[in-house]
Amino acid sequence: MHIVVAMRQLADLVEELEVNGDGTDIDRDFVKFVSNEWDEAALEEALTIKDESAASVTVVALDEPDVDQTLYAALAKGADRAVKLTGHDPSAWVRTRERAQRIASFLAHEEFDLVLTGVQAADDLDGQLAGILGSTLDIPHAAVVVGVELTGSSLRVAQELGGGLVGVSELELPAVLGVQAARQAPRYASITRIRQAMQTQKIEEQEVSLEVTTPQVTVRRLYPPEKQGGATMLTGSAKDVATEIVNILRSKGLV
């Protein structure tokens, strides 16, 4: 069983995002890039499968700011191999459709049974990776996956549908899954472990040369939403605010 986990870097949402000069992208020089949290769940799921069976796990990511950190952390957590794809501008916005093509072109030379990736990334303007990748590779896919059951060559996935409904389906392998949540919270890789990985393991680089021509949305402008100021803000000490809230509840006969 060979599991490929597609990971990626994303602008850290802790920071204020600024828009670049021509207003069509974030100002990438001034943001911090961190790994996409849903990809971390995908990695965790892959590693859990590895823990229970003899799967091998390859992590693949496009070259993006600080991606090495993410890849080494994945190695430290137990991934067997890390691959960094080059051949594009690492400091530009790689739109999801192009991302899928680049990963697909890497996978074309790989034997794999399962691709796991995060259900979404916060800049997925052109759709989410799992479905696009599945379609590009012409293999089955599922998104918002909350359960993966792998027995021999059969794959059962649980997906969150609306209204608390869970849909269970069986997919043929190989398949691509967009993971919403792993069975457990992502494990910790201590910095010592990560540093050991940096010293003892290598990130494999592969160049993907690709003429990418996907039809896509043309971004005219990116801008922060206007504050609508809907809520009446309660101010004062915690005690004051608590008193006000309790008064509201009392007025409705709730406490």
Added chain:
Amino acid sequence: MPVGGNKQAPVITELEEAIVVSPLSGREWDVSGATSRMLESRVLTDYGSAGFARIAALEGGESLEYCYGCGKCVPVCPVDLVSEYGPRKIHRRVQTGLDLFRSDELWMCTTCGNCLRVCPKQVNMIEVMPAVREVAMADGTIPEELQQVMEKTFRYGNALGENPRRRHAWTKGADVEVRVLANDPRPVDVLFYVEDYWSYHPRGQQAAQAFARILTSLDVDFAILGSEEKTLGDSQRLAGEKGLFESLMEQVVEVLSKYQFNRIVTPDPHGFNALRKIYPKYGHDYEAMHYSQLLASMIDRIEFQGTLDAKVTFHDPCYLGRHNGEYEAPRKLLEAIPGVELLEMGRCRENSYCCGGGGGGMWLDGFNSNHASERLSERRVREAAETGADILAVACPYEVSRFEDAAKSTGNEHLRVMDIAEMLDIAMRAQDWRI
């Protein structure tokens, strides 16, 4: 470990009837009902020595097995007061099979150092605990609260997960010019290493602002690193993340190498400890001072426009006092403030009671609360209140938030918690401390 930290009732182990037979003469002694625990079944033989061996094999882990059970450490251990703890108890539990690497006890030591002070065998929990924790972390056994702090520290260079670019946001409220070296890299006398809680915690920011005003009024040539500053990470190290500490140190040293300064002054005893004791081990020597030391050296030049009429008690931070021997500087400052009446708590100076924030305790509040009858900070606040003080003076950035919270939770709201820098600033500017 008892949930809630209540003390265990003593277990009566004496046999009601017992005869001791001499293997040599065959003579028998009736020792029924005697209070000798030597007559209980010798559980030790049920356990191997592997538990100690594994710990002793770690660098820093050697001393746990030196313990000969004299028991001096237990009554001085702050955690034992609210739970069952202390080196002797840990030693005993390891002896009887506890896997320290996977136990909750591993995370409860605050590395306050009070046990080491009294231990005749120099059982050194300040080294044992971080060493074992490091292994536990590498195995991924880490309380979730702590894991998040480590991840944030790694990611943002501060334990709060705040935006690194906003590290000097506090300077806006200082009302004095604060030089940021990145903007103005001229050599400077005092590099003010603000550390996390003075940079980001709102109450810490107020102390940082007060300190900047004091330095300015004393004409001290000082500057900060601003967004280039990262935490020195000493508590992360003691909580077991040596790798993170080392990686931070590399970054810190690199930034420091860009600038010329005479000394580093920090409000954070933990950072101070790192610079003074740990950095030199890696070959990085800086003249480091705690801010109380710098100010105490200039006390004659401080002009107080007003008084601060209050009864004040002072909490010795473990990492300033016990770990680095500085008990006088903060007291000198407090005594210099006109109007201050200094009252000492029963546990002070060498025997100061830990606030619970050290060694990662700052980030294990929820985890530890499952094992303690109350927070150390709450216990400490009670002690402070018992002195009849109006103000609990502190000199560590962790403490304002810990003690203010504890003052509330223990019904001691009347007790004001203030950093010494804030108190000096108030008296210097003739403000009213009650406002």
Added chain:
Amino acid sequence: MAIAVLVVGERVAGESPDVTFELLGRGRELADALSGELAVVVVNDLDEGAQFGIADVLYVVDGMDSASYSAPQWEAAIGAVIQRVSPQVVLVSTGTVGIDLAGALATKFNAPLASYVIDVTAQGDKLVVTSQLYGGKLLSEGEIDAFPAFVSVLPGSLPVEKGRAQGSPRVEHIDAGDQLRLSKGRGTELREPDTSGVDITSAALLVSVGRGIGSKENLELVAELAEAMKAPLSASRPVIDQGWLPKPHQVGKSGKKVKPTVYLAFGISGAPEHLEGMRSAETIIACNTDPSAPIFEVAHYGTTLDLFDLVPELTDIVGG
């Protein structure tokens, strides 16, 4: 007349979701602007075609197993319809079914796709789409000038009532049997939500907690408040994902839709998926340290106090 807009009815079980009517309402406007017809496709006959009165055509895909769901089967079925009717615009939601379909089908038809859309209009021969990116921190205004185009709309972004018009659209049945047979996946089971124990949907007051709580240990704090208020605890999904609370406590798109008289939200940012489950509460009171958290846009009352400061105070007052 050609089909200008095809709305994918994302009903898997039970009733059609609100978002389908949101899409229909806007789809009507787009179809009129593009001088074509509005169609809706549903999987399996509902025998309730009348609720889609706003549409001109109702396509019913026959032969799907209605007791289950799988992405490949839906992709095959909806793909077959698109192939057959060649719409200019396909509208789906940015929910599970929409996420499954949009990326895959847009790729298959080599068509542009806009996701996280909160507004879409036709301007001349272009579509103008506004999307919510970076967790709502930025909006993107974009244009699409190639057709067919896929537009994936965040549920709750468009008015729903407009799409709910009774009527009698033309009904056409489409047999996607061939495509379905080739599909490499099949649904096996639909699990109902686990409703053992608490029922957060029937409570008049909910104490809800989000990731801001930080850890399972901290949850105790809010649990005490809920107990004092005699209200059930509910949560955003991160809290559930971590296993801090059981699944039946989850509010949101993939949890329960709740409509209490008062919804108290602590440390919940107000992600669209969460809002979907609670925005129709009569009164929403939000506590979030981030003044720009989107929850404040739907909240009636807000405070930026730290929940760790506020919650104990509340417990104090209510607990007596």
